[in-house]
Amino acid sequence: MRRETQNILLVLLGGALLKISLNGDYLRYVKPAHQPWIIAGGAIMVLLGVLAIGRDLVAARRAAAPAGHAHEGHQHPARSAWLLMVPVLAVFLVAPPALGSDSVTRTQGRTPQSSALRDAQLFPALPEQQVVPLPVSEFVTRAGWDSSGSLNGRTVSLSGFVARDGADVLLARLVIGCCAADANPVTVRLLGPGTEGLRPDTWIEVTGVVVPGTTTRETNYTPDLTLASVRPVPAPKDPYEY
Template sequence: MRRETQNVLLVLLGGALLKLGVNGDYLRYVKPAQQPWVIAGGAVILLLGAVAIVRDVLAARRTRAGTTAHDHHHPARSAWLLVVPVLAVFLVAPPALGSDSVIRAPARPAVAQDAAAFPPLPAGDVVPLTLTEFVTRAGWDSRGSLTGRTVRLTGFVVHDKDGVLLARMVIRCCAADASPMTVRLTDPEAARYPDDTWLEVTGQVVPGTAVPANGYTADVTVRSLRTVPAPQDAYEY
């Protein structure tokens, strides 16, 4: 690969990272706190590519003027690998992890906590909760703060051998360490929605159904469900 091509690819790669950081697509790969690093990395790579292009243009002018000799180099072919992330971002950027990842990975066990660590749920007929908080309370809150309370959960549909799950992927740093949080929907109506359909569900936990044997996947008695657009940030943290 010629030096000129390498430099152009550096500019494209830096621009691709900046695009991810600015338009929010970086959330498919890393958590929100990483946005400054994505933007900074893209800016540095873009600057390096621009500086290299300017330097080579100036060197070529000096060579044509006969003031210096310009050696011919043969850069490593591995530089072509720079094309892969550029094409991935501009052409085939993958969506956030979905139902396939849930089926392949075991559910993350809820983090053990003392019952005193769970404050009472706020007042209201319907309480919005993340799946992470719901699963943790269902599995570990011996005071039963969820019992008899109607909650609102948002996630995507996953069909497995035992029924229909509502799921969200949870990440600590980036999509590479993602693991699923899941609840099981008892309403047969949920079965008509295909995998990866995003739903907003209201319902109540079935006490005693979140146990280690099922990865703390509690059953939810569904009161209502409706489709919703996939959020820009599909992960929980």
């Protein structure tokens, strides 16, 4: 690959990192705590690329001579190397979407335990209010591991995207420890009216009551929720739970 191509790739890749880190698209790939590192990495790459381009331009001017075209016939630009810019430009211009229902259905054969599910032992009391908003991961953890039954008879509010497992309609979220590459799904099976016509990857907010005893290994730690209400909501800027 020619130096010119390398330098331009470096600038474009650094610019893509800066773009996704400043407009919030980085949340589709990593945790919010990683934003400063992405900004720093992108800025360094852009700076190095600009400095290299400037250095090459200065060197080319110094080496210029009246017979500068004498060797033009021996210059063979590596056109194929420019194809490496296609994925960089794709990220720069169109950021890929966050993981969705396809990731959930592909992992239904595995036991989708988050680190919270594996390690949970103590559960604080839920707030004394009529409807308790909870992250989906906490709801699944309490439903499966809280021997005190803190969810029993309590109406909760959950938000996530729709996934389907055969005839079952699931409310799902993806839990990440570091980045999207280690995402694990947590799911809740929705029971009752209101799920007809819900399309996969549609974001919804539901209220309902857990069915005790349904969060088991046999159900892939997917509790049942008897619905009280369902309504569509916009997709959040940060689609993951941590």
